[in-house]
Amino acid sequence: MTDTTTPTTSNFIRTIIDEDNATGKYGRRVHTRFPPEPNGYLHIGHAKSINLNYGIAQDYGGLFNLRFDDTNPEKEEQEYIDAIMEDARWLGADWDGRLYHASDYFEQLYDWAEQLIRDGKAYVDDLSADEIRGYRGTLTEPGRESPYRDRTVAENLDLFRRMRAGEFAEGSRVLRAKIDMTSPFIVLRDPVMYRILHAPHPRTGNAWHIYATYDWAHGQSDSIEGITHSICTLEFENNRRLYDWFQEALGIRRSQQIEFARLNLTYTVMSKRKMIKLVQEGFVDGWDDPRFWTIRGLRRRGYTPDAIRAFTDMIGVSKANSIVDMSLLEHAVREDLNTRTPRVMAVLEPLKVVIENYPKGQEETFDVPYYKQDKTRTESRPLPFAREIYIERDDFMEEPVKGFTRLAPEVEVRLMSAYYIVCTGVVKDAAGRIVELRAMYDPATRGGTSADGRKVRGTLHWVSAEHALPAEVRLYDNLFTKPDPQENGENFLDNINPDSLKIVDALVEPSLATTAPGDKFQFVREGYFCVDLDSTPDRLVFNRTVGLKETWVKGKE
Numbered sequence: 215m216t217d218t219t220t221p222t223t224s225n226f227i228r229t230i231i232d233e234d235n236a237t238g239k240y241g242r243r244v245h246t247r248f249p250p251e252p253n254g255y256l257h258i259g260h261a262k263s264i265n266l267n268y269g270i271a272q273d274y275g276g277l278f279n280l281r282f283d284d285t286n287p288e289k290e291e292q293e294y295i296d297a298i299m300e301d302a303r304w305l306g307a308d309w310d311g312r313l314y315h316a317s318d319y320f321e322q323l324y325d326w327a328e329q330l331i332r333d334g335k336a337y338v339d340d341l342s343a344d345e346i347r348g349y350r351g352t353l354t355e356p357g358r359e360s361p362y363r364d365r366t367v368a369e370n371l372d373l374f375r376r377m378r379a380g381e382f383a384e385g386s387r388v389l390r391a392k393i394d395m396t397s398p399f400i401v402l403r404d405p406v407m408y409r410i411l412h413a414p415h416p417r418t419g420n421a422w423h424i425y426a427t428y429d430w431a432h433g434q435s436d437s438i439e440g441i442t443h444s445i446c447t448l449e450f451e452n453n454r455r456l457y458d459w460f461q462e463a464l465g466i467r468r469s470q471q472i473e474f475a476r477l478n479l480t481y482t483v484m485s486k487r488k489m490i491k492l493v494q495e496g497f498v499d500g501w502d503d504p505r506f507w508t509i510r511g512l513r514r515r516g517y518t519p520d521a522i523r524a525f526t527d528m529i530g531v532s533k534a535n536s537i538v539d540m541s542l543l544e545h546a547v548r549e550d551l552n553t554r555t556p557r558v559m560a561v562l563e564p565l566k567v568v569i570e571n572y573p574k575g576q577e578e579t580f581d582v583p584y585y586k587q588d589k590t591r592t593e594s595r596p597l598p599f600a601r602e603i604y605i606e607r608d609d610f611m612e613e614p615v616k617g618f619t620r621l622a623p624e625v626e627v628r629l630m631s632a633y634y635i636v637c638t639g640v641v642k643d644a645a646g647r648i649v650e651l652r653a654m655y656d657p658a659t660r661g662g663t664s665a666d667g668r669k670v671r672g673t674l675h676w677v678s679a680e681h682a683l684p685a686e687v688r689l690y691d692n693l694f695t696k697p698d699p700q701e702n703g704e705n706f707l708d709n710i711n712p713d714s715l716k717i718v719d720a721l722v723e724p725s726l727a728t729t730a731p732g733d734k735f736q737f738v739r740e741g742y743f744c745v746d747l748d749s750t751p752d753r754l755v756f757n758r759t760v761g762l763k764e765t766w767v768k769g770k771e
């Protein structure tokens with residue numbers, strides 16, 4: 215099921231903000247944030263969140279923060295922090311110097327924890343993690359109170375300070391909020407606020423022996439930064455009650471959490487834990503593998519920030535979980551590249567054609583426009599033509615099936631922007647495989663139009679054999695064989711597509727000699743391609759971003 219109906223100009227989140235602005239709840243301020251945990255690379259799901267948060271801030275003339283929720287020093291690395299900033303910036307988000315970290319607030323969070331202890335709203339618990347879990351109860355059974363729950367304020371303060379000082383072993387004690395062990399919301403059953411961890415933190419070093427939980431840090435970080443609308447995914451719906459409880463108990467600035475459904479996309483797994491597995495076990499070739507739906511994978515594949523924004527706009531936001539079809543993402547990039555890319559010719563599976571009546575040693579050059587789709591652009595490039603050319607192997611059929619309009623014996627076709635040719639002979643090797651075609655051209659069709667108005671049904675792309683450049687072309691397919699790689703609880707690693715990458719030796723027109731990684735083209739009749747990072751002047755490498763064909767039709771799935 216795909217949700218394509220919600221226009222970005224109005225969605226339930228914007229409706230809430232409009233209401234808040236109307237009532238003056240936040241003095242008409244709109245301040246959003248993107249709060250990644252630096253424990254992985256950004257993926258297309260994060261792009262949805264970034265574009266949503268940043269887009270709202272922009273549209274309402276508000277502010278947007280980038281905040282690293284770096285409360286878990288054991289899983290977090292500088293590599294991720296740097297990559298997240300680079301990718302978020304590439305997507306177009308601008309936090310205008312407002313880069314923050316939950317770790318910036320460790321001291322303030324600690325002071326607030328002491329405040330809750332003094333107010334009788336937090337206590338040090340000596341139960342083990344397993345015991346705490348056992349005492350917590352279930353959805354149908356209430357929890358039980360810890361025997362340590364009624365410690366005095368003085369004892370709690372003393373123990374908590376000694377926890378901070380590093381006096382106790384990991385796992386021996388935690389600080390918990392004193393809320394309600396019988397609450398129907400398990401998050402409110404005395405959640406843990408601090409645990410002991412004798413681990414250095416990438417930003418605070420060895421200063422701390424206790425670390426705030428995500429739940430304790432998150433809402434207070436929003437409050438400190440003056441976030442008005444704290445937009446997050448649906449799984450935090452219940453946590454909202456806890457975040458509200460903390461802000462209220464502390465008497466600090468409030469923010470409004472609003473939840474939306476996270477993006478799920480066919481042929482992908484969106485959890486960072488699973489994505490790390492794909493990297494570590496070598497199913498993808500690093501975080502920027504063009505088959506990967508990470509931001510850097512998409513970028514290397516040839517996606518643009520505009521295409522990704524068009525996609526996130528198109529899918530909108532909703533309160534109901536659904537799975538978006540991959541073909542929508544491909545549609546978005548195809549539309550975007552259609553407008554921006556020059557058209558060039560590349561032959562992916564070359565078959566030689568010798569034009570017997572074209573004089574040996576002769577060559578000529580056609581001046582061919584790059585942007586046939588855009589009449590306002592006049593750039594062109596010289597395209598050399600000579601007696602020997604290559605066409606696409608499957609543009610020829612010795613015994614054409616019905617409806618085949620391309621080259622066949624005695625059939626006339628147009629070589630795009632060049633001449634009409636007729637196939638006059640087929641050369642085969644000992645095994646019977648076609649190795650070369652013979653043809654005759656009509657000099658009166660220069661430029662690809664005939665003076666006598668004679669029509670041909672097929673138009674083929676081609677390259678001059680002498681002038682073409684060899685290139686490695688990487689053709690990608692989905693990484694998984696199934697739209698839902700975890701269908702019926704299957705292990706996604708069991709549904710890896712063994713044919714997700716196909717490499718072909720192609721021939722490309724000589725104008726592509728001076729390309730740089732990231733340059734994007736339409737290879738006419740073949741799809742959209744971009745120059746890969748591995749490309750060098752000696753060895754051109756192209757990625758197919760997406761084919762030309764529209765597999766997704768509006769309103770029909």
Ligand code: ATP
Pocket residue numbers: 248249250251252258259260262263445446447475476477478484485486487
């Ligand atoms: P994971 O569960 O895979 O670790 P996460 O949600 O914990 O992912 P974070 O780094 O915490 O990842 O995410 C930062 C922000 O991006 C959060 O606000 C989260 O709601 C949002 N986000 C993450 N995944 C998606 C998704 N698939 N669709 C939309 N938003 C997402």
Ligand code: MG
Pocket residue numbers: 251
């Ligand atoms: Mg998370």
